[in-house]
Amino acid sequence: MSVFAHPEFDAHEIVAFHHDRDSGLKAIIAVHNTRLGQGLGGCRMFPYASDDDALTDVLRLSRGMTYKAALAGLKQGGGKSVIIGDPRTAKTPAMIEAMGRFVDKLGGQYVVAEDSGTNVDDIHRMADFTRHVGGLADEKATAAGRTGDPSPATALGVFYGLRAAVRHKLGRDDLRGLRVAIQGVGNVGFRLAGHLHAAGAELWVTDAYQPSIDRCVAAYGARPVAMSEIYGLDVDVFAPCALGAILHDRTIPLLQARVIAGAANNQLAEPRHDHVLLERGILYAPDYVINAGGIIDIYYEGEHYDWATVDAHLQQIGGTLTRIFERSDSEHRPTGGLADRMAEEIFKS
Missing domain, CATH: 3.40.50.10860 (Leucine Dehydrogenase, chain A, domain 1)
Known part of the structure; x- marks a missing residue:
C-alpha cells in the first residue's frame, strides 16, 4: 500500500x-x-x-502531536x-x-x-x-527541579484533566472515594495512581507487565485485575494509560465508568467511537488534550526552567477540557470532534 x-x-x-x-x-x-x-x-x-x-x-x-501542541497553546x-x-x-x-x-x-x-x-x-x-x-536536563534545569523525564508532568496534567472531567460529569471536587480503573501503570500510569491515591481515590490496576502491577499494589494499595476485566469494573473513571485503539465496538459496551480520562494516545479505535461514547452518556476527555503535560514540560526546558510556570500551564489542561465539555453539552456533539475543530482553528489559520 x-x-x-x-x-x-x-x-x-x-x-x-x-x-x-x-x-x-x-x-x-x-x-x-x-x-x-x-x-x-x-x-x-x-x-x-x-x-x-x-x-x-x-x-x-x-x-495527534500537532493537535496536542495547538490546544496546549505551544508554538x-x-x-x-x-x-x-x-x-x-x-x-x-x-x-x-x-x-x-x-x-x-x-x-x-x-x-x-x-x-x-x-x-x-x-x-x-x-x-x-x-x-x-x-527532554534533556542540563545542570541549571536539574537544579530547578527538571529531570529530563516528561512522565511526571504528563501524569500531573492527566490528574488535573481527570479532576476537571469528574467535576463536570459527576459534580464533585473531592476525589476521596472516587473509584478509578487504570489500564497501564508504567511511568505515567504509576505516577497518576500516586496523585489519585494522595487525593483519596480507590484504585484498580492492570498492566501487561506484572512487576508494574505489583509496584502499584505495594505503593498505593491498588487492587490488581486481569487485563480482560478492566473494562467492566463498577467504577467512576476509566483511565487508559497504555497503548491506543482500546475503545471500540467490543470494549465500549462493557464500560460502567461515566468518565474516560487517561494518558494513552489514540484511545479511539475509529473516529466514530467518539459519537458512540456520547450516545452512551460517557464523558470522554480527548487524549491529546489531557496528556499534553509532557510536551508542555519539554517546551519550557532550558536554563530558565521554572516548575511553577510549568505547573501553571499544566493546570490549564483542566480549563481547556472544561470548555470542550461545555460545548459538547450545548451542541450535543462528541468531545473528540470538537477538540479537533478547536485545534484546527489554531494551526490551520
Whole structure:
C-alpha cells in the first residue's frame, strides 16, 4: 500500500523510513504539520506485529502531536518516531546511536524526545549524534527541579484533566472515594495512581507487565485485575494509560465508568467511537488534550526552567477540557470532534 493511500495519512509533510544494517535499526519518522513550529514528538520502541502496524502508529501519533501542541497553546508542530523491536530484549546502544543519526538527517524538521520503550538515557545517547533532541536536563534545569523525564508532568496534567472531567460529569471536587480503573501503570500510569491515591481515590490496576502491577499494589494499595476485566469494573473513571485503539465496538459496551480520562494516545479505535461514547452518556476527555503535560514540560526546558510556570500551564489542561465539555453539552456533539475543530482553528489559520 502506498503511504499516500494509507487510511491514517493526513497530509503529513514527511514520512521517512530507515534501516541501519549494522545495528539492526528499523525505524520510521513522521512529521505531520510544522505550521506552528518544529515537529516535536517522542520516539516509541515497540515490537510491532507488522511494518504496517508501525506505520499506522507513527502516522496517528504524529498527527495527534500537532493537535496536542495547538490546544496546549505551544508554538510547536507535530512529529513522532517509532523503532520496531522489543525495548526489553532488542534495544542496543548501537541502535540508539543509529536513531540519532537518522533524526539528524532531517535537519531539524523533527525534534526527538523519549516515549514508551525509550528513556532519557537513550535521548542523551542520540544527542551525541544530533542536536535535534528535546527532554534533556542540563545542570541549571536539574537544579530547578527538571529531570529530563516528561512522565511526571504528563501524569500531573492527566490528574488535573481527570479532576476537571469528574467535576463536570459527576459534580464533585473531592476525589476521596472516587473509584478509578487504570489500564497501564508504567511511568505515567504509576505516577497518576500516586496523585489519585494522595487525593483519596480507590484504585484498580492492570498492566501487561506484572512487576508494574505489583509496584502499584505495594505503593498505593491498588487492587490488581486481569487485563480482560478492566473494562467492566463498577467504577467512576476509566483511565487508559497504555497503548491506543482500546475503545471500540467490543470494549465500549462493557464500560460502567461515566468518565474516560487517561494518558494513552489514540484511545479511539475509529473516529466514530467518539459519537458512540456520547450516545452512551460517557464523558470522554480527548487524549491529546489531557496528556499534553509532557510536551508542555519539554517546551519550557532550558536554563530558565521554572516548575511553577510549568505547573501553571499544566493546570490549564483542566480549563481547556472544561470548555470542550461545555460545548459538547450545548451542541450535543462528541468531545473528540470538537477538540479537533478547536485545534484546527489554531494551526490551520
